Amino acid sequence: MRQHRITMACVLGIMFVLTVFSGGLQAQEKKISAKLGDLLSPDHPHTRTWVYFAERVKEKTKGNVEIQVFHSGQLGNQKDMYLGMQTGSVEMAKIPFSVATEWIPECKVFDLPYLFQSRNELLKVYESPYGKKFFNEKFLKQGLVGLTWVDDGVRSIYTHKPVRKPEDMKGLKIRTMSSDIMLQTITEMGGIPNNLSWGELYLALQQKVLDGAENCPVLFYTSKHWEVCKVFSLTEQFWVVLPMFASKKWWDTLPQDTQTQVREAALDAEKYFVKIYSEDESKAIGWLKEKGIQVVTDVDKAAFEKKVQPVYDNYVKKYGKDLLEGIKAAAKKK
Numbered sequence: 001m002r003q004h005r006i007t008m009a010c011v012l013g014i015m016f017v018l019t020v021f022s023g024g025l026q027a028q029e030k031k032i033s034a035k036l037g038d039l040l041s042p043d044h045p046h047t048r049t050w051v052y053f054a055e056r057v058k059e060k061t062k063g064n065v066e067i068q069v070f071h072s073g074q075l076g077n078q079k080d081m082y083l084g085m086q087t088g089s090v091e092m093a094k095i096p097f098s099v100a101t102e103w104i105p106e107c108k109v110f111d112l113p114y115l116f117q118s119r120n121e122l123l124k125v126y127e128s129p130y131g132k133k134f135f136n137e138k139f140l141k142q143g144l145v146g147l148t149w150v151d152d153g154v155r156s157i158y159t160h161k162p163v164r165k166p167e168d169m170k171g172l173k174i175r176t177m178s179s180d181i182m183l184q185t186i187t188e189m190g191g192i193p194n195n196l197s198w199g200e201l202y203l204a205l206q207q208k209v210l211d212g213a214e215n216c217p218v219l220f221y222t223s224k225h226w227e228v229c230k231v232f233s234l235t236e237q238f239w240v241v242l243p244m245f246a247s248k249k250w251w252d253t254l255p256q257d258t259q260t261q262v263r264e265a266a267l268d269a270e271k272y273f274v275k276i277y278s279e280d281e282s283k284a285i286g287w288l289k290e291k292g293i294q295v296v297t298d299v300d301k302a303a304f305e306k307k308v309q310p311v312y313d314n315y316v317k318k319y320g321k322d323l324l325e326g327i328k329a330a331a332k333k334k
Contacts, residue, residue, distance in 0.1 A: 032065045034091035037075035044222045046150050047071045049273040056265035086143040088249035096242045098179035104138050109323050111181040113308045116239040121331035128330035144245040147266040150273050152216045153281050155238040159212025162296045163233035166190040166307045175213035188308045217284035226291050233296040
């Protein structure tokens with residue numbers, strides 16, 4: 001009887017060990033899934049970059065982390081996704097600096113017109129102490145972990161008539177992003193600004209509720225706004241920065257080695273983005289011309305730059321000039 005009890009105790013002990021070991025294996029094998037949100041269509045370079053990023057994450061983590069890319073505003077608008085990352089209901093999203101200005105006023109500097117002249121200047125600022133401070137301090141305090149960035153090229157006016165000088169903007173109702181600096185810029189350029197949501201814009205242009213909008217050639221093409229606006233004028237007033245973030249609440253649940261792998265995948269995605277966007281950007285004007293769009297190149301940009309000077313005066317009055325001068329210097333650094 002005593003030996004029977006000992007045997008039973010051994011069996012139960014072995015079963016306990018096996019259960020714990022099995023549970024440990026299951027915990028190790030449990031896959032991590034995350035949502036990554038964007039407003040743009042599947043064929044846009046941004047969405048294609050996130051798909052590539054998801055593939056690289058899966059490869060680097062040996063299938064342990066699965067990123068699901070939600071395009072076309074499936075997770076809500078940009079503000080919804082920003083707040084979702086703060087609460088942890090959205091794991092990852094691309095958010096323009098202009099959306100974050102409500103919580104981080106310093107981000108307003110990136111909305112200033114004619115601030116950058118090229119993607120190379122943007123990259124210099126991103127890699128500078130200024131860019132790192134935003135990623136490692138400003139956004140982190142908001143519960144967001146900066147992983148990488150994209151841009152959408154230089155933005156210009158599209159409407160139903162050529163815009164070569166400020167006088168040509170008079171009376172035109174132009175949609176821009178919900179940024180007080182961008183809205184003031186359109187006013188100073190001569191137009192009437194409107195911050196209608198992106199998802200409602202096509203119908204508003206089609207029904208002539210608005211006369212036009214402003215964006216880059218690639219997005220003008222992929223959004224099919226060329227179907228309702230037949231003139232694209234290269235005013236080139238904004239160059240928007242769009243970081244991709246992870247929710248800190250979600251990020252902190254990841255093992256350290258997984259965090260490293262995700263960051264490595266983000267760096268790969270950054271290089272991939274520059275490659276595919278540059279390729280699309282070089283072809284976009286040609287695509288538009290094939291669709292019968294008039295592309296206006298003889299724009300008096302000097303006149304527009306002069307007209308928007310009050311935007312800079314207003315910015316400096318409110319926020320000072322130190323950050324602005326620092327970013328200008330970083331952009332021009334050789």
